[in-house]
Amino acid sequence: MPTLYVARGACSFAAHLLVHELQLPIAVQVVPLRTPDSPIHAVNPLGRVPAVQFEDGSLLTENSAILPWLADQRPDSTLFAAPGTLERAQIQSWLGYLNSELHVGAFRPLNRPERYSADNSHHAAIRAQALQQLHATLRPIDEALRGRDYLVGARFTLADAYLGVFLHWLGRLPSEAFADLAQLARVREAWLARPSVQAALAAEAAH
Numbered sequence: 001m002p003t004l005y006v007a008r009g010a011c012s013f014a015a016h017l018l019v020h021e022l023q024l025p026i027a028v029q030v031v032p033l034r035t036p037d038s039p040i041h042a043v044n045p046l047g048r049v050p051a052v053q054f055e056d057g058s059l060l061t062e063n064s065a066i067l068p069w070l071a072d073q074r075p076d077s078t079l080f081a082a083p084g085t086l087e088r089a090q091i092q093s094w095l096g097y098l099n100s101e102l103h104v105g106a107f108r109p110l111n112r113p114e115r116y117s118a119d120n121s122h123h124a125a126i127r128a129q130a131l132q133q134l135h136a137t138l139r140p141i142d143e144a145l146r147g148r149d150y151l152v153g154a155r156f157t158l159a160d161a162y163l164g165v166f167l168h169w170l171g172r173l174p175s176e177a178f179a180d181l182a183q184l185a186r187v188r189e190a191w192l193a194r195p196s197v198q199a200a201l202a203a204e205a206a207h
């Protein structure tokens with residue numbers, strides 16, 4: 001059985017909830033991050049989650065590959081779409097936007113300013129700029145959700161599963177900064193109410 005490595009509250013949560021959503025025979029291992037003795041270093045040389053380790057020693061990393069791979073384990077599921085369809089490409093387009101623009105482009109400088117300047121006195125300014133970037137990156141998502149419950153088609157897909165993780169992270173930030181993004185607040189509540197999200201949250205909280 002493959003093992004999915006996740007960390008509490010990390011971006012690996014999308015993969016974790018999909019294991020529950022799709023009821024996949026995949027073991028989930030919760031590991032600590034940013035500590036040299038974490039078991040993740042023996043699995044992924046980058047020390048990052050999510051990572052899937054297979055019984056033959058093969059490794060799969062990166063949300064943009066892991067989320068589609070998980071959905072493809074259940075070809076009859078509606079979380080993804082058939083190869084060659086525009087819907088499949090649109091779901092992948094959102095995965096790319098969320099992965100690069102939202103996670104790395106906005107949340108990373110907010111959460112890890114030390115990666116952008118070794119000078120601690122710069123970090124407050126990096127964070128302030130990242131907060132503005134975060135709002136600018138979220139606005140098109142909010143607009144795309146106007147009058148809709150899901151990013152692509154009329155059903156919950158991989159794109160919505162992944163988006164929810166970042167909307168959940170907004171809960172750690174001053175709520176007034178995002179008060180105008182009403183669609184995101186609505187979609188976040190619906191995401192949180194999903195049984196798969198609740199099951200994955202409970203599993204991570206138990207560690």
Ligand SMILES: N[C@@H](CCC(=O)N[C@@H](CS)C(=O)NCC(=O)O)C(=O)O
Pocket residue numbers: 010011012033034046047048049050061062063064099
């Ligand atoms: N591009 C990667 C980013 C993965 C990533 O940055 N994961 C974070 C958790 S949200 C992590 O493991 N950080 C630990 C570290 O960078 O040391 C992906 O989307 O899978």
